[in-house]
Amino acid sequence: MRFLGKQVSVSVFGQSHSAGIGAVIEGLPAGFRVDEERLQGFLGRRAPGQGRFTTARKEADVPEFLSGMQDGYTCGAPICAVIRNGDTRSKDYDQFRQVPRPSHADYPAMVKYGEHYDIRGGGPFSGRLTAPICIAGGIALQMLEEKGVRVGAHIASISNQTDRRFDPLRVSAADFDTIAANGFPTLSKEAGEEMLAVIEEARKAEDSVGGTVEAAAIGLPAGLGGPLFEGLESALAAACFAIPAVKGVEFGDGFFSALLKGSQHNDLYAMNQGRVVTKTNHAGGLVGGMTTGMPLILRAAFKPTPSIGQAQQSVNLEEGCETQLTIKGRHDPCVVPRAVPVVEAVVALVLLDAMLGNAGKGTD
Amino acid sequence: MRFLGKQVSVSVFGQSHSAGIGAVIEGLPAGFRVDEERLQGFLGRRAPGQGRFTTARKEADVPEFLSGMQDGYTCGAPICAVIRNGDTRSKDYDQFRQVPRPSHADYPAMVKYGEHYDIRGGGPFSGRLTAPICIAGGIALQMLEEKGVRVGAHIASISNQTDRRFDPLRVSAADFDTIAANGFPTLSKEAGEEMLAVIEEARKAEDSVGGTVEAAAIGLPAGLGGPLFEGLESALAAACFAIPAVKGVEFGDGFFSALLKGSQHNDLYAMNQGRVVTKTNHAGGLVGGMTTGMPLILRAAFKPTPSIGQAQQSVNLEEGCETQLTIKGRHDPCVVPRAVPVVEAVVALVLLDAMLGNAGKGTD
Amino acid sequence: MRFLGKQVSVSVFGQSHSAGIGAVIEGLPAGFRVDEERLQGFLGRRAPGQGRFTTARKEADVPEFLSGMQDGYTCGAPICAVIRNGDTRSKDYDQFRQVPRPSHADYPAMVKYGEHYDIRGGGPFSGRLTAPICIAGGIALQMLEEKGVRVGAHIASISNQTDRRFDPLRVSAADFDTIAANGFPTLSKEAGEEMLAVIEEARKAEDSVGGTVEAAAIGLPAGLGGPLFEGLESALAAACFAIPAVKGVEFGDGFFSALLKGSQHNDLYAMNQGRVVTKTNHAGGLVGGMTTGMPLILRAAFKPTPSIGQAQQSVNLEEGCETQLTIKGRHDPCVVPRAVPVVEAVVALVLLDAMLGNAGKGTD
């Protein structure tokens, strides 16, 4: 379950209900002061139990740093951060070995791993495993900030309720502050209210809803990335699809660009205070697999969470017959709000990796 | 420019106008008979100069196998295949060092590589470099077929003209044959005719158009892939985004799934002749980063090619001022038709890698 | 600090005096029952505080499995095992920031990591970090045994006292049992007694001694490994040199083979009960980077541990002048006895990785 960048690697471990979860983070520079309070605040944005729109499972998600840190600074050795698993109700999951939940990992995981697969809580496929990703990503965000790079994200849509989009030319740290101030991570407070209503409606119906997250990165130099398989889109997309429930990723105009003509989509160059810029940013800051120096924009689509309360048809794997399944217990009607910092985390990991690999290279 | 799978790796080399381009392919099993004629046919689908809708540059793209093959069989050593570059007009590109083409790799590549960057023909960022990818992918397709896995793709849209989609439950090798028989790679011959008209119109206007490619893979076992960063979507998306001009990738319902409720999107399980199947396939055959055993469906969005004949604003990098640029010479008004086999190629590479890593594992 | 095999990876983390040390182990097959008692026994062979010949630091080295195991079986998710650090005396190490210990990692580590390097106990360079390697290697040994492969090692020499060597044609599990029964890991009990005397003598002189470890692996199929950089010697040597204090690695006749003629060194083939064997085994079971099916034999040379009680010349890095240094506190006069299981562990990791990558391939 490794993020394997060229400079930075993150080995995530744990199952939803194992004794602990965590990550080993390698390749970070030594001597960086990690602001643990800010990191904890970042983890808090992903944590469950914050309000009416998330699961009832409550866990503090306070990581313990077993290694790699000394007196608050990275010491150069791999960082291992561990979160103990506390509040788990493993018995809820017994039945899914025989009767897999539709659109969950249960069935393919049992084919893959066999009878000793740890199905409790979704095992290693649980969204809970995004907590260690956020530890690594939260540190990466701090390191990027020191290099003048900021990453932020918001909910672009829940079901058919949409937030306004980032302005691809002018997105700024102030936008990220607005999102943070809003609590519910949208640019428009009103849009957020409507999304919350949609989520609440889904909860009442024992149903779930999907949505999209839009992320931006600003302050990047031009020339990060490279040709073909070295392209930054490849690395960013791979990292985003590592987040459970993501079904689509696009950059800049993305799928919409397939409807445009070259004369509409091309971003013309201009000079702005001695700096090369583009007059539009349909590309989302990425051309030829490389950053252009303009804001990097991407969107990820999240499917509705498959844990719904309604009775569903499934199969009994032992008996080889069809059966009905009703999933009990807590479940989020929408994972998108909690996914926002996770998207920031994986984007930050990829960008930090690219920045560290770019040391000494020319930038715009 | 490496595709670095867990079992298979492909090191692509070359610039658009270098002496040669090619690939070193490692990790393929020994003793496989490569059908070189079929491989050549596959490469022909990507090659330029086939008709009114592609660039005028004509090259046979016949690979020479320098190593790794003996008497038509893989011998276990790395395969090196080389295509000589012939018909190049390098002088066309001189001006772009000073005045980068909008939405081309010119500018970020010069920032990245400096003055010795080989800008001719787009250097390593050229679509021409997809030819070696197709050599590797074409062999992978043959190996997959021997394992009962088939991969096919078609143009899902050009601008706003759409083909009908693959049926996610019933897509079959017969569909792939239909696409092949149509010449222009669509399921619906009529849709293809309309797309050709759209492309021709763009050509006349010295403009370009984008589009989408849809790919399917059938015959896959369940359980390929894995959790988080080991997910098959990550590998597939990274490979698709390695194709020049791709701006979005989605699986199954993709971005549309963000609009659905869980009760609409969940794929209920059923038994079919003793085999676990799903009654719908919104997931596109991928759940929890793993195959479900149902057809795998993905779509990639291609931006309109930035090479257009119209005058465009750019900047003169040496003089630091804005200027006008008119790109002369040949250029495709649409890269999507030629991208279809490239999408098949990268999907095949990822799936072969997953299949080879799955040896001896349980499957459905 | 990763062992990065093709199938198996082990991310070791921790510093000598950090809160904990451990490893994340990925790529092991699911469904394997780990005998934790045997594993603990294996770790006990490496642990300090066993007798007169090792350091006085006492730690139980009982790993806690945070993930990857369920009911004693591997569940397919990465295994994270943690050992808490208890008995540490960090103040002993303060002075070495200014005055680095000769032939220790202190000086180059401070150059590499800067002022926030965790120098306590040797940081990540400490022999203590071989404990997590032994957790991973101990599991690998069990998995190999299930596949019919056994790995064992003994002390071949301490200073100029030598044990008899493994018989490269007939080394067997019985030899490994003999070594285990002897307590001190030698084939000849008498040789072991003499080695202990040499170590004790060094202790009294506040000095230290080096030695060599010889390892053997039996039951391997022919054909593991590959050409050039894929060779098994490369992987085995890299893993052995990862053990602190190793200064040389050789296979079969090793450096002695440089003195032989081809007619003396070549291992002639013969048939033995329908199986291809060699009549001698100068090659140590490895030809062309691949196993021959004969016993694999390697030796690793360990320098004398640099922690000695005698006053030594060093430099004061802050003042830029020469100075005297006397290292106080506990230190092993010889690390070789405790290194024996570590050599077994890294050899087992490499061989398991090769065996897992060989699934379905032909063997002799």
Next chain:
Amino acid sequence: MRFLGKQVSVSVFGQSHSAGIGAVIEGLPAGFRVDEERLQGFLGRRAPGQGRFTTARKEADVPEFLSGMQDGYTCGAPICAVIRNGDTRSKDYDQFRQVPRPSHADYPAMVKYGEHYDIRGGGPFSGRLTAPICIAGGIALQMLEEKGVRVGAHIASISNQTDRRFDPLRVSAADFDTIAANGFPTLSKEAGEEMLAVIEEARKAEDSVGGTVEAAAIGLPAGLGGPLFEGLESALAAACFAIPAVKGVEFGDGFFSALLKGSQHNDLYAMNQGRVVTKTNHAGGLVGGMTTGMPLILRAAFKPTPSIGQAQQSVNLEEGCETQLTIKGRHDPCVVPRAVPVVEAVVALVLLDAMLGNAGKGTD
């Protein structure tokens, strides 16, 4: 057959008698002027057919650069260099499929790859494949020199004839020049003459001899490398063992250090013109897996080449019986002289990789 550094990778391809052999080299900085004449001179040191002590096969080994170079400079894209195979006599090798040559790769390779293994000339296991390694390494040597790092090697012994060793404190570029001036690569011209006599004697007896190569690197900063599996010894040893016929690798005092006491082996620190140095260099410039800034010293042991003219016992794999084998045709009685630049090449690749990964880090 990849050298996979953290920054630099080299994919070697080819079989001894395939159409061509070569390498794809990735990760080198753009804008470096490669001195092709010097590179050719370096390749000439490895090439066969230079005198009485090497094989009679004559090939110019002039690489063609298919990609990655423009006007003599690296352009940032992967370099592909190809050498065509000319003078091959493939029929010589037919018999070895049935009757494998003792101590050659024939038998394990056939087990590994099966019937389609390309046995001609030793396939991918041939020493001929070190030519592409030397192309990559020759470029690396030039890049290192620009960074103030020099690498050189000499024959330390052939059979029991020894050259004097590098002075581990004072080895200098002048020593490398002496070796080059001597033609036969030894420090002592007389020792070289005696070695040549030993080789000639072996040739007359249709036998072969082994030997050792000693390499040194000077001008390295302290702090390259890292703990455990990140250690520079691991990378260097893996690269050296990738050279066919290497059976042992040691650093500094190597195996001899196992005979020393700590008080004898420790390298005491001193100041020299404001620089931290050691008064001795038993460590060979490597402590804790990292460079100390002192000269790096390693030795590799080469077994006698197994191709000897004398009749030898082997087995007939098809008939499952023992038989006699006499190998006809040309063969080197000693590969060591030609291996000297190969050792330099792999050492240079590892050190360049470490230097590139060290950009911006502190050095002594």
